Amino acid sequence: MKTQGQHFRIYTPASLGAAIRHYRQQAGLSQADLAERTGLNRTYLSDLEQGHETEQVKRILRVLKQLGVRMTLEEADW
Amino acid sequence: MKTQGQHFRIYTPASLGAAIRHYRQQAGLSQADLAERTGLNRTYLSDLEQGHETEQVKRILRVLKQLGVRMTLEEADW
DNA sequence: CTAGTGTGTCTGAATATCAGGGCAACGTTA
DNA sequence: TAACGTTGCCCTGATATTCAGACACACTAG
Structure with a gap:
């Protein structure tokens, strides 16, 4: 019954955090x-959601950007 | 002119590493x-591609899994 | 054979990060 | 008002991670 949830493109630690917050709240x-x-x-979760600049996330996103790859988050509905 | 590149679903540090390696090699x-x-x-890149189990990546993937969210990597062709 | 390239791996030192506990502020509800 | 739930934030010690630099091995080209 496809709720056809939206998806998020992740470019920064901040957008990752915002997406996680969205899904957490959506899950109640x-x-x-x-x-x-x-x-x-x-x-940790509080910091994560606020996009608290973590070096690791930034590093990985930097690699992906350099390779012309984008990261997306979306509901799995496995 | 859509080369329509394939996409990768990321569930583990290993699959993240494999995807990065794929894109890196594709980029020559x-x-x-x-x-x-x-x-x-x-x-660091060597370890990353090998999926060297990093706690941080695992933590984030654990959060996403718990929220029923999947991570995808794909060519950006911005 | 020799040189060069690409990658995996090791070491030790420097950093970055996380967990745990606690407190303040805010909004809501009784 | 008081109680409660939620979240941001601070602190500290324990861990995890990253870096630099080096070395070995496999492979390829010359």
């Missing part, structure tokens, strides 16, 4: 909920 | 070339 989860489900720290 | 670049262009260390 709090940061604490998601932290528990993933075994991660809530502070 | 050596690891050293890409390292120079991105300002990164060649060793």
Whole structure:
């Protein structure tokens, strides 16, 4: 029944964070909920959603950009 | 003139690495070339392509999986 | 054979990151 | 008002990661 969810193009840590926040809220989860489900720290998720500039993400995105590749996030509906 | 390149679904650090390697080779670049262009260390790229299990990438993929979101890489042809 | 290229891997030092605990601010609800 | 849920943010110690530089191996070209 294809809700045909939107998709996000990821260019920066900030857009990655915004997308994650979107999907988390869409799932009706709090940061604490998601932290528990993933075994991660809530502070980490907070930072992640805010696009807290992490070197690793920036590095990977830099590589992809250099290669002319774009990253996309979309609902999986496996 | 759509070369209609293939796309990659990223589930693990290994699949991310494989995709990056694919695009790098397609671009006709050596690891050293890409390292120079991105300002990164060649060793890092080597590890990245091999899917060297990095906690950070795994964490992010874990979050996305938990949210039912999939990551895709594809040629940008901006 | 020799030189050059591409890649994997090792080391140690320098950085970056994460978890855990806590607190403040805000909005909502009773 | 008080209680609660949610989120941003700070701190600290423990970990994970990245870098530089070097070396070995495989492969190819000359």
